[in-house]
Amino acid sequence: MSSFEKKNGVLHAEGVSLRDIAAKTGTPTYVYSSAHIKGQLQALQGAMSAALPADRQPLLCYACKANSNLAVLSLLRGQGSGLEIVSEGELARGLRAGFDPAKIVSTGVGKQRSEIAACLNAGIAQLNVESLPELLHIQEIAAEIGKTARVVFRLNPNVSGGGHDKISTGQKHHKFGLNEAQVFEGFKMAQSMSHVEAMGLSIHIGSQVFTVDSFETAFGKLPGIVKDLRAQGHDISRLDIGGGFPIQYKDEKLLDLDAYARWVRDIILPLETQIIMEPGRYLVGNAGVLLTEVLYAKETPDRNFLIVDAAMNDLMRPALYGSYHAIEPVQNHDAPEKIYDVAGPVCESSDIFAKDRTLPEMKTGDLAVIRSAGAYGFSMASNYNTRALPAEVLVEGERWAIIRKRQSLEEILGADIAPEWV
Ligand code: LLP
DSSP, rough: OOOOETTTTEEEEEEEHHHHHHHHHOSSEEEEHHHHHHHHHHHHHHHHHSSSSSSEEEEEEEESOOOOOHHHHHHHHHOOOOEEESHHHHHHHHHHTTGGGGGGGESSSOOOOHHHHHHHHHHHEEEEEOOOOHHHHHHHHHHHHHHOOEEEEEEOOOOOOOOSGGOOOTTSSSSSOOOOOHHHHHHHHHHTTTTTTEEEEEEOOOSSOOOOHHHHHHTHHHHHHHHHHHHTTTOEEEEEEOOOOOOOSSSOOOOOHHHHHIIIIIIGGGGGGEEEEOOOOHHHGGEEEEEEEEEEEEESSSSSSEEEEOOTTTHHHHHOOOOOOEEEESSSTSOEEEEEEEOOOOSSTOEEEEEEEEEEETTTTOEEEEEEEESSSSOOOOGGGGGOOEEEEETTTTTTEEEEEOOHHHHTTOOOOTTTTT
């Protein structure tokens, strides 16, 4: 069910007209539906509680790289979610949003010393280790500040998974995780470390994983590895089985969550560990649209361009991955159709949201939405072309709030420093 539906011919986010939001906030603006976010979390929780015993429910740690607005984080925290972070900045966001550090896990191949220290000082649940030099750093820093670091080792299972080459992470040529031999080596090293407690393993194979088969293949060796590690005397009490749950951008056939939950029951549950998951896109992707205004309908002998005021700096996915995002007008859905290339104002040919897209005819001043923009939209936005970061709005029923102000030009320019000698 979409939380973005037409009412009286005008597209609404839940009970709020997108026209009203645009009138008050301007465009481009990201608009998120809290009902959708809650519904997605409940769907995942529901599938898990149907398949797994009540005392063995997984800890769902929202991968906030997908959308790290503090309001979104608070909303998810309020629904019982934990958090997956990849930087000190995301840790700060999580703590500011009130997450219990015991529900925060830290991943990433390049954890800096200050990040490791911040995680340890905050007392987060675990650091997911991605290299052996990182393990040495963690021991050193934990000893320095007098804390014990709980770690799991990220296994790179060397299988393909994830919808797009750039978002798949589990093959041996990827920079992520440790191979099997290194995982064993890591456990051995940790055994002799005074300030590290090795607790288990993590695997994240990539994003937009559509079939249980892909998980099955990726996790195939896991039970054997857990058994062997235990045989060597290591305590394996946690398995972090990552994220990657897909959403529909166009007409993709989605992962059967119940079948996935049954797979967790059959394969992961018998390993007798705490289970952690890291869903990102699934919780927020289709909860958001990017609301934009048509600047010009520009016709050339070859093509009809709709130049809109959102651009690749606001939503990078189409330019970066060639991703499909549905586009829809906010009003006048019944206008005669036309074939458009929908483009932003940035000075690059790749600043195109859609090519050859059939849409109702639009003109200057009309509003449109770019759908499925709640995940990896704002969080990947930049100031390219000195364009201000867009505003963000959260809707709940009939009420709505600006959850991030549009950036001002002064905020951008004010950060630059011209030395007197230039
Ligand atoms: N856990 C780890 C260790 C990850 O690296 C990621 C995503 C997730 C969890 C969450 O994955 P999800 O459930 O959202 O698929 N910018 C790309 C996606 C990059 C994903 C990076 N890692 C995009 O726009 O498609």
